[in-house]
Amino acid sequence: MKDVIKLLTSNNVPFKTNMPATLISSFRGGGVTSVIAYPESVDALSECLSAAVETGSPYMPLGNGTNVLVRDGGFKGIMISLVGFRSISIQGDLLVCGAGTGLRNVAEAAEAAGLSGLEELTGIPGTLGGATRMNAGAFGRELADLIDGVTVFDVATRSVRKFARSEIPFSYRSCGGAFDAAIVTGVALRLRPGTAIKEKSDFYRDKRRSLQPAAPSLGSVFLKPSDNMSAGYYIEKSGLKGARVGGAEISEKHANFIVNRGGGTASDYLALMSLAQTVVDGKYGIKLKPEIDIVGEE
Ligand SMILES: Cc1cc2nc3c(=O)[nH]c(=O)nc-3n(C[C@H](O)[C@H](O)[C@H](O)COP(=O)(O)OP(=O)(O)OC[C@H]3O[C@@H](n4cnc5c(N)ncnc54)[C@H](O)[C@@H]3O)c2cc1C
Structure with a gap:
């Protein structure tokens, strides 16, 4: 991992070493991850991937770690945290968000703008990028129902590309491998004007608390x-x-x-x-x- 650390340092990408799973995975147990990098731009993300590829180190994107179990032997590679990709912009009934934005923040922004669609998903503790990769869902609603398009950093070409919703073969808790060689950097959600959004969100949040x-x-x-x-x-x-x-x-x-x-x-x-x-x-x-x-x- 020395070479990885050297490359990340020389490219000014923030990172931490020897991170225990208690700080990465929401199970709060598991092994140590050698390096976790925190890029905040596409250029920095590209540097992380170069560091991984050039040193032959395994890598994986990470959101909030609410669906990831790290075996006790640890992850001997680089986790690339997307939490620095946090943004929300509202364009009519389209919500354009950075992949590291918490689903909770996205749902709150939608509610404040009077936009409906995310109420059932309120309370899922992941990021929008992780939720897109997993096609997160609850109470009969899946994120795929709301996605208009996804922006990714393509690992092979080291460039940004956009997927239209129709290009992603979403199914139950799956994106059909669409992002196996790509890191989601942004997601556009198509919502619709609605009423009683807060009441519906509160209802599903309470239901979640009573069941989980x-x-x-x-x-x-x-x-x-x-x-x-x-x-x-x-x-x-x-x-x-x-x-x-x-x-x-x-x-x-x-x-x-x-x-x-x-x-x-x-x-x-x-x-x-x-x-x-x-x-x-x-x-x-x-x-x-x-x-x-x-x-x-x-
Ligand atoms: C209490 C609790 C309740 C939950 N309830 C639900 C529920 O109701 N419905 C549901 O579907 N899930 C639920 N989950 C699981 C989890 O929250 C979701 O799957 C969530 O979408 C994962 O997001 P994350 O950011 O934590 O992803 P992570 O756990 O960090 O990552 C999950 C996977 O996605 C990949 N990934 C993460 N970010 C990106 C990215 N930007 N680009 C490409 N790949 C990426 C990771 O490499 C990993 O393979 C729950 C979890 C907990 C702890």
Whole structure:
């Protein structure tokens, strides 16, 4: 990592070294990331990618880390944080935002402008870039329903390009690989004028609070196995609520959440995932697939 540090330093890109997952992942447990860089411009982003490519280091973009589990062996590469790409501009019913803008801030700006569409997503703790990559959704609404276009930094050509909504094969919690070789830098959302936006947002935020645990987590662990059944249903029916490994626990409140009860490691989290997968497969023949992104070394 010395060469990476040298390159980032010589190009004035802010970075930190040896960052524990307690500060990166909202599970608040896991391994150490060698370098996390904080570019605030496309040029700086380009320098981060050059540093990674020239030194053969693995890299990944990072938003708020609310869907990322870093294995206990750590991520021996560069995480490129997009939180410096924060902006919101309202052009009629179009909201044009930097990828590092928190979904919460985007929803608040929409509400203040009398624009409707994001109410169901209020309370998802990620950035707009992370939410676009994951096609985040809740209560029947997906971000893909609102996206007008996405601006990315293309890793191969080292240039900025725009995707129209029709070019992105979004599906349930997926962008269809559209951003596998690209980092989202900006997202335009097409909303519509509405009424009672605050009331609707409050309703969904309260509903979320009543259904989800407050302890540190990564949100839903597994994807829905079918349209009409949730992973949580099968995990709960398998009697696994409250199951514990080390400091990690399958939430008593929501069976598709694994929470950190204090000192939980990534291995604890993964052991509970594996338990849920084995038991649900054995009882129901259903293979649960992770919704979260698992990175780093064992
Ligand atoms: C309490 C809680 C509740 C949650 N509720 C929901 C919910 O209701 N619905 C839902 O869908 N999710 C939910 N989540 C999961 C998570 O918040 C979302 O997936 C969110 O969109 C992730 O955003 P992030 O910025 O934290 O992304 P990160 O976790 O930082 O990254 C997630 C993935 O996206 C990639 N990525 C991040 N930024 C970019 C970028 N700019 N360009 C390209 N790739 C990028 C990362 O490399 C990683 O692969 C919840 C999580 C928690 C902790």
